[in-house]
Amino acid sequence: MDFQTLVFFFLSAILIVASLRVITARNPVHAALHLILAFFTCGGIWALLQAEFLAIAIILVYVGAVMVLFLFVVMMLDINLDRIRQGFWSYLPLGAMLGILMVMEMGLVLGSKYFQVPAADALMPAGVSNTKSIGALMFTDFVYPFELASIILLVGMIAAIVLTHRGPKKSKYTNPNQQVFVKAKDRVRVLQMPVEKD
Amino acid sequence: MDALMNLGLGVFGGAWPAVWTLVKIVLIVAPLMLSVAYLTWAERKVIGYMQVRIGPNRVGPWGLIQPIADGLKLLMKEIIVPSGANKGIFIIAPMLAIAPALAAWAVVPFNDSLVLANIDASLLYIMAITSMGVYGIILSGWASNSKYAFLGAMRASAQMVSYEISMGFSLICVLMVSNSLNLVEIVNVQNQGRFADWGLGFLSWNWLPLLPMFLVYLISGVAETNRAPFDVAEGESEIVAGFHVEYSGMAFAVFFLAEYANMILVSALTSIMFLGGWLSPVGFLPDGVLWLFAKMAFILFLFLWFRATFPRYRFDQLMRLGWKVFLPVCLVWLVVVGVWMMSPLSIWK
Numbered sequence: 083m084d085f086q087t088l089v090f091f092f093l094s095a096i097l098i099v100a101s102l103r104v105i106t107a108r109n110p111v112h113a114a115l116h117l118i119l120a121f122f123t124c125g126g127i128w129a130l131l132q133a134e135f136l137a138i139a140i141i142l143v144y145v146g147a148v149m150v151l152f153l154f155v156v157m158m159l160d161i162n163l164d165r166i167r168q169g170f171w172s173y174l175p176l177g178a179m180l181g182i183l184m185v186m187e188m189g190l191v192l193g194s195k196y197f198q199v200p201a202a203d204a205l206m207p208a209g210v211s212n213t214k215s216i217g218a219l220m221f222t223d224f225v226y227p228f229e230l231a232s233i234i235l236l237v238g239m240i241a242a243i244v245l246t247h248r249g250p251k252k253s254k255y256t257n258p259n260q261q262v263f264v265k266a267k268d269r270v271r272v273l274q275m276p277v278e279k280d
Numbered sequence: 281m282d283a284l285m286n287l288g289l290g291v292f293g294g295a296w297p298a299v300w301t302l303v304k305i306v307l308i309v310a311p312l313m314l315s316v317a318y319l320t321w322a323e324r325k326v327i328g329y330m331q332v333r334i335g336p337n338r339v340g341p342w343g344l345i346q347p348i349a350d351g352l353k354l355l356m357k358e359i360i361v362p363s364g365a366n367k368g369i370f371i372i373a374p375m376l377a378i379a380p381a382l383a384a385w386a387v388v389p390f391n392d393s394l395v396l397a398n399i400d401a402s403l404l405y406i407m408a409i410t411s412m413g414v415y416g417i418i419l420s421g422w423a424s425n426s427k428y429a430f431l432g433a434m435r436a437s438a439q440m441v442s443y444e445i446s447m448g449f450s451l452i453c454v455l456m457v458s459n460s461l462n463l464v465e466i467v468n469v470q471n472q473g474r475f476a477d478w479g480l481g482f483l484s485w486n487w488l489p490l491l492p493m494f495l496v497y498l499i500s501g502v503a504e505t506n507r508a509p510f511d512v513a514e515g516e517s518e519i520v521a522g523f524h525v526e527y528s529g530m531a532f533a534v535f536f537l538a539e540y541a542n543m544i545l546v547s548a549l550t551s552i553m554f555l556g557g558w559l560s561p562v563g564f565l566p567d568g569v570l571w572l573f574a575k576m577a578f579i580l581f582l583f584l585w586f587r588a589t590f591p592r593y594r595f596d597q598l599m600r601l602g603w604k605v606f607l608p609v610c611l612v613w614l615v616v617v618g619v620w621m622m623s624p625l626s627i628w629k
Contacts, residue, residue: 111422115369118415138404146411147441148416154437155423157430211400213461258600 090130097123110156118149135212304396308385313580316540317347323584330588331623333447357529362425365526365539369423374527374534377416381541384409388548389464390569391558403461406549407448413542414440417506417513417523420535424526432522433597436506436513442505442602449498449610450493453519453617454486457628467557470582473627479563489627490615496606498582503548503602507583510598547579549574555579 102122103116121144129137220228288296320374321336321343328335361367387402389395393624421433426527455461458469475483487494502511514522524535551557551572558572593601621628 109364111369134399134401135404138401138408142404142408142411146408146414146444150414150437150441153415153418154434157418211461213401213404258453258597260617 090127093123093126093130097127110159111153113151114149114156118145121145121149132152133212182274229272291423297474301396305386308396309382312382312385312541312544313537315544316537317351319540319544319580320350322580323345323500323587326581326584327588332587341414343449343583351533354529354533359527359529359531362526364425366423366425369419370526371531373416373423374419374531374538375416376419378411378487378534378538378541380409380413381538381545382547387463388545389467389552389557390572391567392464393466393480394569395464398462401461402453402463403451403466406463407451410542410545411444413538414536416538420527421523424523426526428519428521429523431519432513432515432525435515435519436523439506439510439598439602440504442599443500443606445506446496446602446606446610447500449607449614450490450497451553453493453610453614456614456617456621457486457490459628463552463557467552467559469628470556471559476563481556481559481563482490482561485559490554490617492609493602494550496610498550498555498579500602500606502548502583502586503598505542505546505583507539508587509592512595512598516594543580543583544576545585548575550579551575 097120100116100120104113104120107113107116121140125141125145126138128134128140285296285300288300292299324346325335325343336346339349341346347353355596361370385394387399387405389398417436417440419462421429421436424430454466458466471481473484475481506513512518512522514524519525524532527535537547549611555575556571557575558567558569560567561572606628620626
């Protein structure tokens with residue numbers, strides 16, 4: 083067994099344990115932390131597959147930004163796990179169906195030799211920048227799916243704002259421009275008074 | 281050097297590359313830790329003189345042994361875990377704070393060849409690793425089971441996520457003009473152009489054509505490291521000491537080390553991206569690693585100068601600066617640079 087295989091098994095073991103802990107941990111913050119660990123090891127596995135751009139992107143986007151905000155919210159919520167667990171049995175059939183579907187999809191990809199699904203292309207030749215080739219593909223062959231995905235993201239952003247916006251609130255706020263351009267003589271008046279003598 | 285390699289191969293056999301990498305890591309981390317120690321000394325001295333005081337002057341000549349004494353004192357102290365704290369995360373949090381601050385140095389080049397890992401996507405790697413530094417702060421605030429610590433952690437995470445965006449955009453401008461994600465390449469590109477041919481290299485570095493981005497990066501760097509005037513995460517007058525209020529002894533010292541190691545990292549990155557790294561400012565002097573250290577020292581001095589000069593930002597002003605000032609400036613300048621590069625006036629051909 084060569085070194086890369088060893089690293090792969092090491093990372094996969096961590097990934098599987100972390101993913102299991104995401105759904106079994108009782109404390110939501112612990113679950114979120116295990117999700118972060120899972121993303122991180124996932125990045126490690128992608129780096130092993132020579133997809134360094136994707137590996138760094140998952141860490142930059144998911145670990146560095148998305149999960150920070152996620153953790154931010156989870157920490158402030160008072161989550162009652164027992165109430166969440168109440169609906170477990172009624173949701174189980176739907177969840178199990180989705181799970182089986184995903185396992186089947188993964189099986190199709192991994193066992194593509196037997197199911198006649200086109201396998202992934204050979205590894206990139208050394209010396210070709212991963213980032214450059216992904217960028218070139220994104221803006222040539224896959225430009226329509228790429229633009230479509232960005233529009234869906236934009237719609238998602240607008241939808242999130244519309245759903246949470248509760249109309250203008252009547253609150254007092256300061257205008258930074260006025261604050262910056264304020265002069266001392268607008269605020270302080272210096273009075274001349276005769277000196278009092280006994 | 282070859283003799284050393286052969287000796288190593290003879291002694292360690294197949295494990296020699298790993299051992300040699302470890303040696304290189306020690307050669308980077310040990311001077312870094314020493315610089316952190318003396319940065320704290322320099323900070324107290326510089327701020328002291330700026331406030332017409334003397335600063336530390338009792339331990340050793342000019343107080344030079346002071347950081348060692350402070351370190352020893354912190355080593356001796358007990359680490360107190362508050363009751364009701366989440367003990368595991370409480371202990372892990374300082375480690376999560378310092379690990380990214382050290383791991384990012386793996387790809388920082390000191391000159392053409394003096395770099396631990398010269399990878400293609402080193403700029404992306406730096407952005408990814410530094411974006412993880414916020415976890416140490418958030419988790420320490422949450423695990424401490426203290427209101428002040430929690431408020432500090434909330435402030436820090438909101439601040440670091442906001443300023444990371446403008447930092448990322450300014451780096452995107454840098455990578456556009458250098459046409460590379462490799463830090464060595466980014467420095468070498470800054471050695472080209474009309475001014476560099478005239479022997480006035482410092483005018484062809486990125487700081488001049490990308491001046492707004494340079495300022496945005498520098499200020500965001502100060503905010504990203506939670507330094508004054510953006511140190512609302514610790515704001516002594518409001519939330520005592522913020523996220524590390526419950527930490528004592530070495531656990532506190534590790535947070536302290538992480539903050540200063542991050543300062544040194546940001547100064548190194550600013551020097552590499554915008555100030556030409558190890559390039560000499562004028563043609564008749566040779567390039568060298570000393571130039572990089574001089575530029576880093578200058579930016580570190582700016583950090584200390586800011587702290588001595590500016591009063592702390594209010595939190596809403598801080599958020600306004602990040603989202604309503606820096607982000608639009610970055611977006612506009614991104615378009616300006618793009619148009620400039622495509623126009624006949626481009627200086628990066």
